[in-house]
Amino acid sequence: MIRFEGVSRRYGEQVAVDRVTLEVPRGSICVLLGESGSGKSTLMRMVNRLVEPSAGRVLVDGRDVAGAEPEALRRGIGYVIQSVGLFPHWRVGDNIATVPRLLGWDAARVARRVDVLLDLVGLDAALFRDRFPHELSGGQAQRVGLARALAADPPLLLMDEPFSALDPGTRRGLQSALREIHAETGKTILFVTHDVEEALTLADTLAVLDQGRLVAQGSSASLLQEAEKGPVRRIFGKESLAFHRLATLPASSLARPEDARQDLPMLPADASLKQALMLMLAEGSACLAIPAEGAFPGGTLHWADLVAPR
Amino acid sequence: MILLLGNLLLFLVALAAAPRLGWLWQALFPGISRPVWDSQSWFALLAEHLMLALGATLIAALIGLSAAILATRPAGRALRPLLDSMFSLAQAVPPIAAIALALPLMGFGAAPTLLALVLYAALPVMRSAVAGLDAVPAAVLDAARGTGMGPGRILAQIELPLALPVIQAGLRVALVLAIATTAVGAVAGARCLGTPIVTGLANGNLSWVLQGAVFTAWLAVIADQALRLGLDPERRRSNGRLAPAR
Amino acid sequence: MEPQPVAVLHATERREASAAPREATAVAVLTALAALAPFLLGFLSVAPNRLLSPRLVPLPVTTATTLCLGLFLVACLAVMLLARRAPLLNWAEAAAALALCSLVAVIGLAAREALQGASPVARAAPAAGLWVAMLLLALAAGCCAAGRSGTPRNFMALSVLGLAVLWAAGALADLSLAREAMARGGEIRLAFWQHLALAGGALFLALAVALPLSLLALRRSRVEALLMAVANGFQVIPSIALFGLLMGPLAALAAWAPALRGWGIGGIGPAPAVLGISTYLLLPLASAFLAGLRVASPAVIDAARGQGLTEGAILRQLRLPLGLGVMAGGVRVAAVQAIGLATLAALIGGGGLGALVFQGIGQLATDLILLGVLPVVALSLLADGGCAALQAALERRR
Numbered sequence: 026m027i028r029f030e031g032v033s034r035r036y037g038e039q040v041a042v043d044r045v046t047l048e049v050p051r052g053s054i055c056v057l058l059g060e061s062g063s064g065k066s067t068l069m070r071m072v073n074r075l076v077e078p079s080a081g082r083v084l085v086d087g088r089d090v091a092g093a094e095p096e097a098l099r100r101g102i103g104y105v106i107q108s109v110g111l112f113p114h115w116r117v118g119d120n121i122a123t124v125p126r127l128l129g130w131d132a133a134r135v136a137r138r139v140d141v142l143l144d145l146v147g148l149d150a151a152l153f154r155d156r157f158p159h160e161l162s163g164g165q166a167q168r169v170g171l172a173r174a175l176a177a178d179p180p181l182l183l184m185d186e187p188f189s190a191l192d193p194g195t196r197r198g199l200q201s202a203l204r205e206i207h208a209e210t211g212k213t214i215l216f217v218t219h220d221v222e223e224a225l226t227l228a229d230t231l232a233v234l235d236q237g238r239l240v241a242q243g244s245s246a247s248l249l250q251e252a253e254k255g256p257v258r259r260i261f262g263k264e265s266l267a268f269h270r271l272a273t274l275p276a277s278s279l280a281r282p283e284d285a286r287q288d289l290p291m292l293p294a295d296a297s298l299k300q301a302l303m304l305m306l307a308e309g310s311a312c313l314a315i316p317a318e319g320a321f322p323g324g325t326l327h328w329a330d331l332v333a334p335r
Numbered sequence: 336m337i338l339l340l341g342n343l344l345l346f347l348v349a350l351a352a353a354p355r356l357g358w359l360w361q362a363l364f365p366g367i368s369r370p371v372w373d374s375q376s377w378f379a380l381l382a383e384h385l386m387l388a389l390g391a392t393l394i395a396a397l398i399g400l401s402a403a404i405l406a407t408r409p410a411g412r413a414l415r416p417l418l419d420s421m422f423s424l425a426q427a428v429p430p431i432a433a434i435a436l437a438l439p440l441m442g443f444g445a446a447p448t449l450l451a452l453v454l455y456a457a458l459p460v461m462r463s464a465v466a467g468l469d470a471v472p473a474a475v476l477d478a479a480r481g482t483g484m485g486p487g488r489i490l491a492q493i494e495l496p497l498a499l500p501v502i503q504a505g506l507r508v509a510l511v512l513a514i515a516t517t518a519v520g521a522v523a524g525a526r527c528l529g530t531p532i533v534t535g536l537a538n539g540n541l542s543w544v545l546q547g548a549v550f551t552a553w554l555a556v557i558a559d560q561a562l563r564l565g566l567d568p569e570r571r572r573s574n575g576r577l578a579p580a581r
Numbered sequence: 582m583e584p585q586p587v588a589v590l591h592a593t594e595r596r597e598a599s600a601a602p603r604e605a606t607a608v609a610v611l612t613a614l615a616a617l618a619p620f621l622l623g624f625l626s627v628a629p630n631r632l633l634s635p636r637l638v639p640l641p642v643t644t645a646t647t648l649c650l651g652l653f654l655v656a657c658l659a660v661m662l663l664a665r666r667a668p669l670l671n672w673a674e675a676a677a678a679l680a681l682c683s684l685v686a687v688i689g690l691a692a693r694e695a696l697q698g699a700s701p702v703a704r705a706a707p708a709a710g711l712w713v714a715m716l717l718l719a720l721a722a723g724c725c726a727a728g729r730s731g732t733p734r735n736f737m738a739l740s741v742l743g744l745a746v747l748w749a750a751g752a753l754a755d756l757s758l759a760r761e762a763m764a765r766g767g768e769i770r771l772a773f774w775q776h777l778a779l780a781g782g783a784l785f786l787a788l789a790v791a792l793p794l795s796l797l798a799l800r801r802s803r804v805e806a807l808l809m810a811v812a813n814g815f816q817v818i819p820s821i822a823l824f825g826l827l828m829g830p831l832a833a834l835a836a837w838a839p840a841l842r843g844w845g846i847g848g849i850g851p852a853p854a855v856l857g858i859s860t861y862l863l864l865p866l867a868s869a870f871l872a873g874l875r876v877a878s879p880a881v882i883d884a885a886r887g888q889g890l891t892e893g894a895i896l897r898q899l900r901l902p903l904g905l906g907v908m909a910g911g912v913r914v915a916a917v918q919a920i921g922l923a924t925l926a927a928l929i930g931g932g933g934l935g936a937l938v939f940q941g942i943g944q945l946a947t948d949l950i951l952l953g954v955l956p957v958v959a960l961s962l963l964a965d966g967g968c969a970a971l972q973a974a975l976e977r978r979r
Contacts, residue, residue: 075480099483110478114496123482173482183481363829413606420723423732427961429921432954435938439947515819519925522942532825536928541828548825552818559817 026051026181026213027072032081034067034237041067043237044081049230051180054207054214056224059234060260065217066185068234072215073099073183085181100124103174103182103212107189109166111158117143117169118154124177142172145209147202164195168202175206182214189220200226221261225272233257246273271331272299279331280315280324287314292326294318301326339560346553350377353546360542370542372531377550384527384554387445387520388513391452395509398453399460400502404490406461407468418465422458430455430516434523448520455516456509463505467498507562514558518551528554607724608664608673612680615717616657619684619710625691628757630702637708640687641694649687656680660721670725674735677722682743684714689747692755704757706948732966741959761948769937773956776933779851779926780919780960783858787866787915790859795870796896805871812864820857820922824929827853854926854933861922862915869911873904906976913968920961924953 027049034042042064049055057065070076071083074095083090090098111120121142122135130138143150146168158166167187174182188196200223207214218224224231225245233241233248235256241248248257249270261269276296290308292301292315301313305328317323353372360370405411406418430451437447471494479489495502518529528551535543626635640646656679663673692705722736744753753759762769798805815823831853877899885895927935934953941949 073481075477096483096485099481101483104478104481106474106477106481108472108474110472110474110476110481112475112479112493112497113472123484127483127488170478173478412603415607416604416724416727417607417611417720419727420720420733423965424719424723426917427921427958427965428954429924429957429961431924431935432921432938432957435942435950436954438942439945439950443945511817515821518819518821521821522928522939529819529821532821533928535825541832544825545829548822551822552826555817555819555822 026086027055027215028084028087029068029071030082030084032068032071032078032083034064034071034076035079040237042071042078045234045237045239046081047232047239047242049213049215051213052211053229054216054227055230055232056228057215057217057232057234058219058221058224058228058260060219062236063234064237065219065234069183069185069215069217072181073102073104075099100127100177101179101181103176103179105167105170105174105182105184105187107186109158109170111161111166111169111173113158115158116154117156117158117161120158120169121172121176123173128177138176139172142175143169145175145206146172148172162195163191164199167191167199171199171203171206175210175212180213182212184214184216186217186219188223189218196223203227221265221269225269233260235260244273246270249273268299271302272297274298276301276313276326277315277321277324280321280326281330282322283325284323286312286325289314289325291316294321294323298331302331305331336564339557339564342557342560346550346557349553350381350550353377353550360546363545364542367540367542369540372535372543372546374534375526375530377528380526380528380530381550381554383445383525384514384517384529384551387449387452387525387527388510388517391449391517392456392506392510392513395453395456395513396460396506399457399462399505399509400464402457403461403464403468406465407494408486415465418461422462425455425458430512431519431522434516434520438523443524445520445525447523448517448525451520452513452516456513459505459508459512460502461505463508464498464502467501467505468494470501471497503562507559510562511555511559514551514555602664602667602670604670604724604727605665608721609661611717611721611724612657612660612664612677615680615714615721616654618714618717619687619708622710622713623708624688624710625695625705626708627695627699627703627705629700631704635704635706638695641691643690643694646687646690646694649683649690652683653680653687656683660718664721664725671735674722674725674733675739677718677725677733678736678739678743681715681718681740682747684711685744686747686752689753689756692753696755704760705755706757732962732969734966734970737962737966758948758951762952765937765952769952769956772932772934772936772953775851775931776920776923776935776957776960779854779858779923779931779933780916782851782855783923784862784912784916784919786855787859787862787919788912791863791866791870795867795874798867798871799874808863808867812867815860816864820861820925821928823860824853824857824925827857828929831856849930851926851931853929854923854931858919858922858926862919865911865914865918867911869914870908873906873908873911874900876900876904876907906972909968909972909975913965913972916964916968917961920957920964924957 027047029045029047032042032045033040045064045068047055057069059065067076071078072085072090074090074093077091085098085102111117112123118136118139121139125135125138139154140150143153148165148168153161153165153169158169161169170187174184188199191199203214204227206212216227218227228245230243231241231245231248232239233256241251241257243251249261249266251257258266274297276292276298277294279298289312290304290310292304292313294315294317296304296315304313305311311328313326315321315324315326354377357371360367364370402414402418406414433451433454434447437450441447441450475493475497476489479493484492517525517527518532521527521529521533528547531543531547532551533547535541535545535547623637624640625638627638628635640650656676659676660673660680663669663676688707688711695705696703719733719736722733725736726733747753748759754763794804794808798808818826828849832849874896877895881899882895885899890898923931923933924935924938926933927939934957937953938950938957939953941947941951941953
């Protein structure tokens with residue numbers, strides 16, 4: 026869906042993005058992870074030409090974006106930013122309708138679309154459609170921001186640290202909402218964050234940037250397995266590396282094929298090892314039962330297996 | 336609104352009545368032989384005053400707004416220091432000085448006043464418009480560009496509406512300034528409500544001075560009142576706003 | 582007033598060295614136009630006597646005028662080049678002052694040449710080129726200072742110094758403006774001091790009213806609302822109308838108590854002017870005082886109260902020292918306004934430099950108008966620069 030081919034961006038002497046080559050498959054969530062100043066936002070803003078590359082090219086659907094007219098290109102790509110950037114003098118409904126109106130949809134179609142989108146992002150259309158942005162909480166505002174980005178049903182969504190300014194509870198709520206929306210709509214999403222936890226929660230593929238260079242890419246699990254090198258290890262936080270790794274492994278992979286004992290705390294079959302650890306700590310139990318589901322026959326997870334060297 | 340209309344009506348009635356109130360002026364200024372201003376109709380003076388002040392404000396608003404828009408575009412960045420320095424220089428030259436300096440070049444009449452008016456009224460409009468446009472949050476502009484709005488559309492639909500309250504405050508300052516400066520222009524031969532003041536001062540006729548002063552001040556107050564009412568964005572926006580949910 | 586090179590050097594060191602600041606373009610265009618202006622609009626005009634209208638004359642070529650003209654052009658070029666480097670903007674200002682002084686010298690020397698052998702009533706005046714060039718150079722210097730959001734004080738100080746030197750050396754004596762000034766020396770000096778007295782008196786009166794009221798308003802929100810409403814209301818009334826409105830009551834007051842006339846209080850004279858001017862100063866003073874007194878944040882005041890400081894101690898030790906810079910900013914605005922408004926005092930017999938201006942308007946005499954306007958502008962710029970320096974010093978000390 027998106028291909029970066031040897032893309033660089035220099036500001037005078039400074040190199041913000043340094044020869045990055047990266048492919049984002051259609052329908053996946055690709056997270057660009059890096060510390061502030063690592064060039065992740067700059068890289069993303071080249072997709073909708075808010076930043077022009079100094080070298081290399083960016084392809085969307087096989088076409089070089091440099092050949093597209095910027096405004097038309099942007100109308101076909103959803104864009105969500107950390108500070109939301111809702112237009113303060115427009116109502117929620119007008120904000121969401123921005124791109125459909127730019128595209129010349131008729132009023133009735135716009136109105137229907139606004140209601141569908143508010144529903145999709147989990148806001149009551151009747152209650153929120155006519156509010157002004159200053160009447161929304163931070164989480165509600167970002168839900169509206171997401172709805173605005175999705176308004177014209179673009180196949181591609183760019184999200185620049187969209188949840189970073191929100192408090193942890195709200196952030197988790199929006200993360201799961203995003204996952205659901207992704208499952209429902211199958212959009213390709215390029216997501217920028219500096220939050221490792223968030224990256225691991227959302228990413229199908231992960232790309233780690235450090236000082237403008239792409240230092241690692243792949244699935245969360247494979248990255249964590251190889252995370253012994255300098256920058257990746259530092260960005261993930263070497264103290265919590267093992268913990269993050271647990272989050273990427275399914276609990277069922279270490280379960281012993283015993284009959285699940287009824288007196289043990291139950292763990293859902295699709296849970297990760299991190300969730301298993303949390304449950305053990307919470308329940309004070311060294312064993313957990315995992316019920317059968319799909320191809321998995323059911324079993325028991327033991328503390329000893331969890332801490333055994335792998 | 337009712338207050339404004341009432342005030343305006345009272346003003347017009349007073350203008351019509353002033354020449355017929357000879358007994359009042361006589362009582363106030365017993366030593367003056369011709370206490371009633373009758374050289375020109377008050378309404379003619381008012382019309383000329385308004386035409387000068389409003390016309391100049393209109394031109395000034397166009398100039399000031401264009402300069403501000405230009406100076407806030409990336410290409411017009413170099414204009415900023417010039418605007419700043421013009422503003423601080425103009426503050427050191429009182430409007431009457433500008434009128435006086437333009438007088439030998441342009442002769443007696445409304446022309447020097449008009450020039451000074453436009454110069455002085457353009458500055459507050461420009462300054463407030465620059466401030467208003469600068470204050471539009473960067474995130475809003477980024478989002479607007481990201482949704483695919485072009486520069487012209489962003490200016491018309493996002494930047495100007497958001498800067499409007501500040502621009503309007505500047506416009507108000509400009510109009511009040513224009514009405515005051517027009518009155519001073521009477522010194523250089525501009526016919527306006529200031530004319531009776533200047534003529535009265537020249538002839539030692541305090542009655543004319545008082546009448547001119549009352550009507551000039553009254554007009555300024557009405558103009559200010561009207562602009563506050565007509566241009567109050569808070570009032571306008573809250574009319575259409577739903578009750579806050581939280 | 583001459584800026585010390587050491588201070589300039591310090592200022593330049595503090596700023597980051599970088600190529601072509603954003604001021605460069607505006608400064609270059611303005612200076613280039615300033616350099617062209619006298620060539621396009623003329624240097625000098627000569628009239629056979631005071632009544633006939635002046636006509637442009639070509640610049641007399643002598644060694645002295647050529648030298649000064651060369652200096653003017655070189656200085657203009659220097660302004661353009663120096664403004665291309667941010668650390669050198671101060672020196673660009675100085676070069677602009679040099680350009681201004683050398684152009685004035687050109688015209689002064691040219692006037693002497695042009696009047697040689699002419700009748701004693703013949704007059705030589707600078708043509709529009711000089712005025713336009715001066716305006717453009719002042720704007721260019723202002724642009725140089727805009728980067729540090731200050732007044733072009735180097736330019737102003739050096740220009741005043743340079744012009745004073747030219748005057749003392751007699752290089753300007755043959756310009757009609759100078760002749761007029763010589764002829765009216767006493768009148769101008771009197772008007773100047775009257776002007777200062779009017780502006781100073783009004784500023785003092787406004788300070789005496791605004792300061793206690795601001796202190797009171799700090800604690801009583803109703804006093805604040807009333808003070809601000811009154812101060813704002815006065816701003817709307819045109820000054821000429823307010824002066825006129827004050828004349829009647831003050832005349833009545835003087836008629837009722839003739840003793841007051843001895844103090845200069847009456848319908849005509851300085852009293853209504855001072856009173857009128859001071860009402861316009863209430864708004865800048867009161868709003869800056871209130872803002873200044875509130876620079877100390879509520880948290881700081883709360884902490885101070887918690888440690889047992891009295892309200893008086895909080896005012897003296899926290900509010901005043903922290904807010905002095907902001908308050909000085911209000912005095913700066915008020916001082917400049919007072920000097921400008923005092924020009925109108927002459928209309929109601931209050932005297933001041935406005936008297937020269939209005940006399941000049943009556944006679945349509947450019948020289949007389951300039952003799953009134955130029956000192957007003959100089960005074961305003963001086964007051965603005967002086968207060969700005971004070972403000973900066975107070976804010977640095979914080």
